[in-house]
Amino acid sequence: MSGRIVAIMLGCALLATTVQAKEHPGKEQILKEGYHGPKTCEECHPGTAKEFLKTVHWKHASKVDNVDNLDPNKEYGMKNRIYTMCNGNDIVNNLKEVPPNALGKTKFVGCNTCHPGDHTIDVGSSGPEAEQSIDCLICHSSKYDYSKRKAVKDKSGRVIMTQDRSTEAAANIGRPGIKNCMICHEGAGGGALIKRGFSMAKNDEVHVTKGIICVDCHQVKNHKFPTGRDPNNWASDGIYMTCVGECHSDKPHKDADYNRHTAKIACQTCHIPRTGGAFSKDFTKWEKQDNGFYEPSTLKREVNQTTPVYAWYNLTVSNTPHFIGPKGSRTDGKSKIYPFKIFQGKAYFNKLDGQLMSMDFAPPIANGDSLAGVASAAKILGIKKYEAVPGWQTIYFASSHQVAPKGKALTCSNCHAINGVLKFEELGYNAREIEKLTNPDLYFEKVLKIQQENE
Amino acid sequence: MYYPLAEVSCQYKNEKESVMRKLVSVVMLVAMMVVSLGSFVRTASAEDVKITGVITKIEIAADQKSAVAVLKVNDSGELVSIIITDDLTLDKFKDHRIVVGDEIRTKFEKNGDKNTSKFFKKTAGC
Numbered sequence: 001m002s003g004r005i006v007a008i009m010l011g012c013a014l015l016a017t018t019v020q021a022k023e024h025p026g027k028e029q030i031l032k033e034g035y036h037g038p039k040t041c042e043e044c045h046p047g048t049a050k051e052f053l054k055t056v057h058w059k060h061a062s063k064v065d066n067v068d069n070l071d072p073n074k075e076y077g078m079k080n081r082i083y084t085m086c087n088g089n090d091i092v093n094n095l096k097e098v099p100p101n102a103l104g105k106t107k108f109v110g111c112n113t114c115h116p117g118d119h120t121i122d123v124g125s126s127g128p129e130a131e132q133s134i135d136c137l138i139c140h141s142s143k144y145d146y147s148k149r150k151a152v153k154d155k156s157g158r159v160i161m162t163q164d165r166s167t168e169a170a171a172n173i174g175r176p177g178i179k180n181c182m183i184c185h186e187g188a189g190g191g192a193l194i195k196r197g198f199s200m201a202k203n204d205e206v207h208v209t210k211g212i213i214c215v216d217c218h219q220v221k222n223h224k225f226p227t228g229r230d231p232n233n234w235a236s237d238g239i240y241m242t243c244v245g246e247c248h249s250d251k252p253h254k255d256a257d258y259n260r261h262t263a264k265i266a267c268q269t270c271h272i273p274r275t276g277g278a279f280s281k282d283f284t285k286w287e288k289q290d291n292g293f294y295e296p297s298t299l300k301r302e303v304n305q306t307t308p309v310y311a312w313y314n315l316t317v318s319n320t321p322h323f324i325g326p327k328g329s330r331t332d333g334k335s336k337i338y339p340f341k342i343f344q345g346k347a348y349f350n351k352l353d354g355q356l357m358s359m360d361f362a363p364p365i366a367n368g369d370s371l372a373g374v375a376s377a378a379k380i381l382g383i384k385k386y387e388a389v390p391g392w393q394t395i396y397f398a399s400s401h402q403v404a405p406k407g408k409a410l411t412c413s414n415c416h417a418i419n420g421v422l423k424f425e426e427l428g429y430n431a432r433e434i435e436k437l438t439n440p441d442l443y444f445e446k447v448l449k450i451q452q453e454n455e
Numbered sequence: 456m457y458y459p460l461a462e463v464s465c466q467y468k469n470e471k472e473s474v475m476r477k478l479v480s481v482v483m484l485v486a487m488m489v490v491s492l493g494s495f496v497r498t499a500s501a502e503d504v505k506i507t508g509v510i511t512k513i514e515i516a517a518d519q520k521s522a523v524a525v526l527k528v529n530d531s532g533e534l535v536s537i538i539i540t541d542d543l544t545l546d547k548f549k550d551h552r553i554v555v556g557d558e559i560r561t562k563f564e565k566n567g568d569k570n571t572s573k574f575f576k577k578t579a580g581c
Binding site for chain 1: 551552554558576
């Protein structure tokens, strides 16, 4: 009996410790004194606001060292990039009110809508005012009221982004949860799950099923986020991550044959067999919606409907006006086979220099005139001479999220059967090698055993 | 004719089983017809409707597992009540990512007076 009481008491103590650990210290003080923006946070975290201004989340750009045809001394990112998933950027599509449409309606749009400032102090700014404009709570509060974050005009006519700086939001702070991240990251590219097309719902991502959240893998140091090396995600905080680390070893399987594959096959290749989202957009053709506004015509699929394309990738990127994608080969000694979502976007190119042009979305949203959007962007960027001609650009997006449950990962026959997902010829194998790679002797016994276990 | 008792019993049992089997088959057949007819009627009466409109009211059920949103249709000004049951949209109501005044594009199944959402998202921008 006494043993049971001790066990219950220990259980309660453990529970209390857990609950206490989840509650951010300083709650009492916040409840008593209210929340006054970053200066409240800085009372316990001095220097953090200044530190945050140096990160990609604030700057939307960084120097890039693995992509062709970039100036190594300049910074690139959504602040200034031009590509056909997002034909605009923070500069040409700075948050603004679009002109009235035929129904007299207007609205606020801009690529920097997700920037965690208040818009008066914008992307990449610095100094005390910038520090105090940071919206700490949008990432750190589990009780953020998103209706309080919206674009409005202030008394002087400036477009500002309001924030939830309520005491309730501030009293419920902690490590960012999945929702805090996905508020911005799932909405990129013009709608929910359009750009990358992966879902972080419990049913779709095996890590989430097990209670793992974004920042458990993207382990942040001083607000700098480690990331993978997506060929189309150029800006970074300069720290990189792979699956191998404290959770997975470089020989993660019980089966030695599978472990042998890890030298040439990225984890994602077998464990992320599906992707989704937009696979094509046409920025030269905007479709009228029944609210009177226009949107670029977009072809899209649900999160699990697209089979990836597989290619060798040595973590360096080919970047030309019509192609952004992985470099690598089976013989360079650095590449592995990775899965990608291929996206093809149509936009205007400058016939005079062959470069892809950017588009200010405000005119076409209001009246569908895409060339007026190009003209406006050219004016903002100081481009005086151009001849806009439509053309396509192909982009490879890394497929690095939405890890499938073990039972849905690719197995031997998914790749080695004649109709397998890997196109060995395109991957650089000759006919004799392909015959060997697709011989059922390679996989028959193993797959039969798996099949029998599952029956 | 002489039948040993066990044989009579067995014959009686077989006849009974045969009748039971026929009865079960008939019941199954009728059940399948009812289900098929039900599905047909449901398919025939239900239709998918797409509208765009502004939310005028959101009511979340006490058990938090469903909500009713009232939309004022852009074209007609008509008020349409839509039942929402998917977790993601319910979550967006709860944390105010979707609020009264937001413009929504929705597809719902109209079945008599009941409109059940199949797609419910804010109108996108770029």
